[in-house]
Amino acid sequence: MGIATVNPATGETLKIFEPLSAEEIEVKLALGEATFKQYRKISLEQRSQWLKAAADILERDQRKFGEIMTLEMGKPIKSAIAEVNKCALVCRYYADHAADFLKDVPVTTDGSRSFIRYQPMGIILAVMPWNYPFWQVFRFAAPALMAGNVGILKHASNVPQSALAIEAILTEAGFPAGAFQTLLIGASQVESIMKDDRVKAATLTGSEPAGASLAATAGKQIKKTVLELGGSDPFIVLESADIEAAATTAVTARLLNNGQSCIAAKRFILVESVADRFEQLLVEKFQALKVGDPMLEDTDIGPLATPSMLLEISQQVQETVTKGGKILTGGQVISDRPGNFYPPTILTDIPVDSPGYSDEFFGPVALLFRVKDIDEAIELANSTIFGLGASGWTNDPAQQERLIEEIEAGCVFINGMVKSDPRLPFGGIKRSGYGRELSIQGMQEFLNVKTVWIK
Structure with missing residues (x-):
């Protein structure tokens, strides 16, 4: 069936989307790369204002967004609305704390001045699951956007309207058009995107086989991944x-x-x-x-x-x-x-x-x-x-x-x-994955930790 909204409470197919073509994906990657070159220079204060605006939109339309989630993957509406409000919370958390997380860290060495500087990497690919269609994305997007990275989202194929709504929220909040883009694509299209030199790293939440596949591709390209996989x-x-x-x-x-x-x-x-x-x-x-x-x-x-x-x-x-x-x-x-x-x-x-x-x-x-x-x-x-x-x-x-x-x-x-x-790092060990999301550790996963030494 491809990329479709199918109501799990009734089995009814409500809407079908055509996956992006290779040409359409190219346009989006080119826009992401061009946007990053300018976006990384935008002040933290401005990024913070946009992220707080996104939180306002989430809270304003919490019922609408909750109904989209419930319609697409079946969670009870009260849980869906709570999820929307948690997304607003993580937006405000990083809007308020990014300046502290990203500031230079002085280190005493044999130089006259030494410090650590945190810098964004570029386009980060997020491969996200259907079970928390908004939360999983926003807990990636909030720190990534505050850090100066840009994001592209490959969401699960059964929640396309959630995926499109998230891009629309961030665009309405004021973020530049290429700062966060939803790619309606199938799983088979992920590998070529991961191999593209413009994509610098990836995060995946999902099944163990999906994580292993993405990590294998990323490993051959010498690109970092963060994986949050299954649990028992x-x-x-x-x-x-x-x-x-x-x-x-x-x-x-x-x-x-x-x-x-x-x-x-x-x-x-x-x-x-x-x-x-x-x-x-x-x-x-x-x-x-x-x-x-x-x-x-x-x-x-x-x-x-x-x-x-x-x-x-x-x-x-x-x-x-x-x-x-x-x-x-x-x-x-x-x-x-x-x-x-x-x-x-x-x-x-x-x-x-x-x-x-x-x-x-x-x-x-x-x-x-x-x-x-x-x-x-x-x-x-x-x-x-x-x-x-x-x-x-x-x-x-x-x-x-x-x-x-x-x-x-x-x-x-x-x-x-x-x-x-948002205040605590989140992630697993063994076959539950590696890396961390949330807190300062989650933001640092997709940063260049640059050593600076001055004589």
């Missing part, structure tokens, strides 16, 4: 935890965005002394959720983004059950309505040789594991190819320190759910 985040509940608070948070941590999040809590690792109580609470809370039309304010769970996502999660659950796993709630495709609906599901007694033990589940399915103590909990938490985030629940300071020190992940949250925050 552990949610560890130990004996001193507040079980009610943990279970309440667990619902959001697993089911936010219809369960389609890299940093969703996916594996719930429970010590035996609290496992029965936590399991009971989680089942009750999952069963109380409303699955339905994502445009309605009282809907908790909307459809999965695509039919293939629905098929995959269903097959993973069925194979896990066939091998001996047990369903506590949910577990069957909702077939009494159109759309890609799957119920909130909880699996337990998960066999080692099943998908539930080792695969990433990208949907509303919680995987429950029981362990005897913190040693087993940490061992199980780390027994994955991924290393994005982890949530640990304990009020014992010694146990908190062990989780912080020993969990193999890019971030560890104690007594709270894993989330991204």
Whole structure:
């Protein structure tokens, strides 16, 4: 079908876009390069004003932008509107802090004066996913534009209207026409763009195969990449935890965005002394959720983004059950309505040789594991190819320190759910990727860190 908006709640194709031709891509790359030469000279104060204007537009039209996201990928409208407002937050964060992040850093050496200067690189390619169609882009665009880089966006092919809306927001805010451009292209067109000398680096959020492919191409061109890939985040509940608070948070941590999040809590690792109580609470809370039309304010769970996502999660659950796993709630495709609906599901007694033990589940399915103590909990938490985030629940300071020190992940949250925050660097290790987004570290990823020495 190509690049199209297909409503995941109904299966209806709403709009189809033609991918850009090679000639059209060339025009955009040429504009990006020409714009960069001038844009990098524009004052930080002016860039900051434009970025704050973008934040104003996001807040002004938050309902409109939220509805675009919900229509294209199915997240509940209340979550979509919250995402728009988070994009405004990251715009204001970098508008306010870029001057400090980019200022020269003096260093004492044998020269009469030495310092580090941060300079932009040029055109940065952003390959972005459908699950957070606005947030993923703005958390790249805000620091990149404040740093003086220009961006080109290859968004997921099922959210073209979101991609076009983001370019329109930044243009209306005042940024030059070539500072941020959306390229409606297919995945097969990315390689040639990455090979173009005018493109200096790339960032990708998405699947492990997509990240590996982009990184391989970039490596041959000696170009930097930042990758934020999959996750199978552990949610560890130990004996001193507040079980009610943990279970309440667990619902959001697993089911936010219809369960389609890299940093969703996916594996719930429970010590035996609290496992029965936590399991009971989680089942009750999952069963109380409303699955339905994502445009309605009282809907908790909307459809999965695509039919293939629905098929995959269903097959993973069925194979896990066939091998001996047990369903506590949910577990069957909702077939009494159109759309890609799957119920909130909880699996337990998960066999080692099943998908539930080792695969990433990208949907509303919680995987429950029981362990005897913190040693087993940490061992199980780390027994994955991924290393994005982890949530640990304990009020014992010694146990908190062990989780912080020993969990193999890019971030560890104690007594709270894993989330991204503009003030904190975000990213993973192992096969969850490399590099960081957000905070000062995210801005520095796409800067020339220039050493200056003066005698």
